[in-house]
Amino acid sequence: MMRTMPATDQLPHALYRAEQVRNLDRAAIEGQGIPGLTLMERAGSAAFQLMGRLWPSADDITLLCGIGNNGGDGYVVARLALEKGLKVRVLVVGDPTRMKGDALASAEAYQRAGGEYYRFEGLPRQTDLIIDGVFGTGLEREVAGRWREALEAVNGHTAPVLALDIPSGLHSDTGRIMGEAVRAQATISFIGLKQGMFTGDGPTCCGDIHFDALAVPAVIYSEEILSARRLEWAQQSTTLSPRPGAAHKGDFGHLLVVGGSAGFSGAARLAGEAGARAGAGLVSIATHPGHAALLDVACPELMCRGVESADDLGPLLERADAIAIGPGLAQTDWSRTLLETVLETKKTLVVDADALNLLAAAPRHRDNWVLTPHPGEAARMLGCKPLDIMSDRFDAAARLQEKYGGVTVLKGAGTLVNDGTSRPPGVCSDGNPGMASGGMGDTLTGIIGGLMVQGFSPDSAAEMGVCLHAAAADAAARNGERGLMAGDLLPEIRRLINPEG
Numbered sequence: 001m002m003r004t005m006p007a008t009d010q011l012p013h014a015l016y017r018a019e020q021v022r023n024l025d026r027a028a029i030e031g032q033g034i035p036g037l038t039l040m041e042r043a044g045s046a047a048f049q050l051m052g053r054l055w056p057s058a059d060d061i062t063l064l065c066g067i068g069n070n071g072g073d074g075y076v077v078a079r080l081a082l083e084k085g086l087k088v089r090v091l092v093v094g095d096p097t098r099m100k101g102d103a104l105a106s107a108e109a110y111q112r113a114g115g116e117y118y119r120f121e122g123l124p125r126q127t128d129l130i131i132d133g134v135f136g137t138g139l140e141r142e143v144a145g146r147w148r149e150a151l152e153a154v155n156g157h158t159a160p161v162l163a164l165d166i167p168s169g170l171h172s173d174t175g176r177i178m179g180e181a182v183r184a185q186a187t188i189s190f191i192g193l194k195q196g197m198f199t200g201d202g203p204t205c206c207g208d209i210h211f212d213a214l215a216v217p218a219v220i221y222s223e224e225i226l227s228a229r230r231l232e233w234a235q236q237s238t239t240l241s242p243r244p245g246a247a248h249k250g251d252f253g254h255l256l257v258v259g260g261s262a263g264f265s266g267a268a269r270l271a272g273e274a275g276a277r278a279g280a281g282l283v284s285i286a287t288h289p290g291h292a293a294l295l296d297v298a299c300p301e302l303m304c305r306g307v308e309s310a311d312d313l314g315p316l317l318e319r320a321d322a323i324a325i326g327p328g329l330a331q332t333d334w335s336r337t338l339l340e341t342v343l344e345t346k347k348t349l350v351v352d353a354d355a356l357n358l359l360a361a362a363p364r365h366r367d368n369w370v371l372t373p374h375p376g377e378a379a380r381m382l383g384c385k386p387l388d389i390m391s392d393r394f395d396a397a398a399r400l401q402e403k404y405g406g407v408t409v410l411k412g413a414g415t416l417v418n419d420g421t422s423r424p425p426g427v428c429s430d431g432n433p434g435m436a437s438g439g440m441g442d443t444l445t446g447i448i449g450g451l452m453v454q455g456f457s458p459d460s461a462a463e464m465g466v467c468l469h470a471a472a473a474d475a476a477a478r479n480g481e482r483g484l485m486a487g488d489l490l491p492e493i494r495r496l497i498n499p500e501g
Contacts, residue, residue, distance in 0.1 A: 011211050013235065014221070015195040015228040015427060018137035018172035024191050027220040036102045039214050040069065043190045044076020044106070046212035047164055050188050051077070051129065055160065058128035060087045062159070064120065064150055065107075066134040066168075067094040072103030073164045073190075074133025078117075079110040089124065090117035093134050093150045120146065123153045130154055130161045132182045134168035137194060142179035143169045151180045163187040166194055167205040173227075174392045175200030175414065183207075190214055192221075195228040198427045199393050199414025228394065231417065231426040233471035233496065236464045240499045252281030253453025256320035257327065257446065258313070258338055259353070260287035260295070264328030267353070267442045269295055270486050271327040272302045274446030277493040278468065280453050286316050286338070287328075308334075310341040317341070322348040324449035326355030327442040348452050352445040356381060359404070369406040370448055370462045374441065378410055397425060407462045409448075411441060415466050419459040426463050431470035434477045439486030444469045447493065471496055 016024070028034045051058065063078050065071035075090070082088045090110070096117065099107055107117065123130070134150060135143075143151060151169050154161060161184040166172055169181030175196035187206040189197065191214060197206050243252075255275045260268030268287050272295075276283045282303070285295060289306030296304045307313045317323065325342050329335045331354050339358050342349065349369040351359065356373050360380040373381060375389040378396055381404070382389070389396040393410055397418040401408040410416040413433075417426040448465035456464060472492035477484055 011209060011230065011429070012193055013230045013232075014192065014226040015198065015230055015424075016192040016224060017227045018194060020224045020227060021137060021172075021192040021194060023224055024216070024220055027223055028191070028214075028216040032217050032220065034216065036069075037105055039216075040072050040102050040106055041076055042214040043073045043164070043212070044080065046190070046214070047073065047131070047162065047188050048077045048080040050186070050210055051131070051162055054162070054186055055129050058086075060089075060126070060128045061131065062089045062091065062124060062127040062129070063131045064091050064093055064134050064154065065117070066136075067092070067096060067099045067103065068136055068138075069101075069103050070136035070164055070168075071099070071133045072106040074131060075103070075106035075110045077131055077133075077164075078115055079106075079113045082110070082113050082115050088115060089127065090115065091120040091123070091150075092117050093120045093147055120150050123157050127157075127159050130157060130159050132161055132163040132168050132184060134182075136165055137172040139169065139171065139178055143181070144179060148180045151182055154182050155180075160185040163206065165190050166197060170196060170202060170205045172196045174394065175202035176391055177201045177205070181205050186210060188212060191216060192224075193230070195394065195427065198230060198429050199412070199416060200390055201413075203413050226424050228424045229426045231428045231463055231467050232430050233467040236467045237496065237499065239460075239464070240497070242499060249281035252279055253321040253455070254282040254284065254319055255280040255446075255449045255453045256284045256286060256316055256323045257449070258286045258323060258325040258342055259327040259329040259355075260285065260291065261328055261330035261332060261335060262288045262290050264330060265291040265295055267328030267439065269299060269302065270439045270442040271324055271446035271449070273299055273490055274443040274493060275324065275450035275453075276301060277490050277497070278447045278450030278465070279497055280450035283450070284316055284320065286313055288334070307338065310337055313338060313341050317345050317347070320347065322350070322449055322452040324350040324352070324445050326352035327445055329354040329358075331358055348458060350445050350449045350452070352441055353377075363403060365403070365405040367405050368458060370409060370458050371400065371404055371406060372409040372411060372441065372445060372448070373400070374411045394425060407458045409444075409462050409466060411444070415470070417459070417462050417466060419462070421459075426466075428466045428470050430467055430474055432474055432477050432481055434481030434484030435470070435473045437484060437486065440469075440473070440489075443486045443489055443493075468493060468496055
């Protein structure tokens with residue numbers, strides 16, 4: 001008996017480019033003999049069932065359908081809603097006379113059930129739910145004209161939106177908005193999850209993501225190597241195990257945080273505390289002499305040392321198992337001296353903030369470091385504009401890794417981790433907009449460094465650290481995303497890093 005992909009509420013970890021999903025669809029139709037119309041019926045049925053679960057009281061449904069297969073999925077939903085006795089309104093964006101194949105067959109089945117469709121001239125003032133079936137995964141051009149008007153109308157309406165397969169206007173591969181894109185409350189994706197849904201503008205446009213494999217044979221997935229991997233703390237945390245009863249602090253490594261120029265001690269402290277909360281046995285901070293004593297008082301568990309020169313830093317580097325440099329470092333002569341001294345060591349590094357900006361001016365290639373730029377820093381490191389980074393975050397992360405080596409962590413919505421190996425890049429699906437506040441990057445730097453000194457490889461520490469950081473922010477955001485501060489993550493980091501039982 002042929003095994004099919006199971007129905008599950010859990011999102012797969014495999015991500016694909018649009019072309020790959022089309023290949024999977026073709027493999028199901030041509031290789032496995034599943035009619036395209038059958039897959040369309042399954043997609044529409046899955047969307048209709050999800051609609052009933054998420055909006056059970058919705059009885060006035062407006063569907064925007066394009067003239068391709070995405071619109072065909074919409075006609076299946078419309079027919080099922082009509083058969084259930086709901087009020088159904090189908091508005092076509094594009095020339096309906098150009099419909100063909102399975103999409104046309106679905107539209108005709110909807111009409112035979114008593115349904116009608118009309119050219120889009122605007123949305124009704126009142127409707128309970130809008131279903132977006134305008135564009136599928138093949139969009140490559142900027143949305144303009146009547147199509148853009150339709151998407152803008154959806155975004156300007158008060159009704160919730162369910163997107164079919166992917167929000168119209170969102171690029172499947174990059175997560176970039178193509179001029180305009182639907183901002184949905186929920187998206188149901190079919191056959192394979194698209195990598196662009198999880199990074200850049202993808203999370204904003206998709207809302208809550210759901211998935212249905214449409215019961216295709218599992219064997220078809222062997223024909224496509226996934227393009228990216230979805231990372232989440234629920235998966236990453238399974239690698240943790242309880243500590244042995246006879247453990248002592250020396251078993252869990254010594255992290256050195258280098259940073260905190262005059263007036264910027266808070267960044268170094270956040271990184272140090274995050275490293276300790278992530279489980280480092282010892283954490284030292286090499287910082288500006290003017291405030292080292294204050295950091296000792298504020299957090300006595302951190303061993304703070306004032307450093308004036310490379311000579312002062314040397315003994316601290318010798319005792320450390322890994323070094324995190326950059327939080328609050330600034331770009332002074334003092335900062336450059338410390339960075340150059342750190343770069344002379346062969347120990348594993350985490351490099352962030354102004355250390356990255358200094359590195360951009362004098363690029364180096366190194367295998368045993370993790371670089372954690374946000375888009376602005378990434379743009380400086382690649383000599384381009386932040387908009388260029390955001391237009392294709394996957395490509396930007398790959399170029400950063402190729403130029404600088406080691407592991408690249410490109411921060412932002414859907415943080416990417418690229419280690420330069422044959423393994424596909426990782427995309428973190430945890431996290432929330434409350435993380436857009438000062439100090440969040442410093443805590444991530446400390447977490448990754450804290451994991452490194454406990455024996456995790458740079459790539460594992462980066463992936464685990466990104467997910468732990470994001471999951472801690474999600475937990476802290478239970479009290480609200482607005483006003484979320486980096487320090488709010490610290491108790492959540494400690495809770496999450498300890499496996500239950």
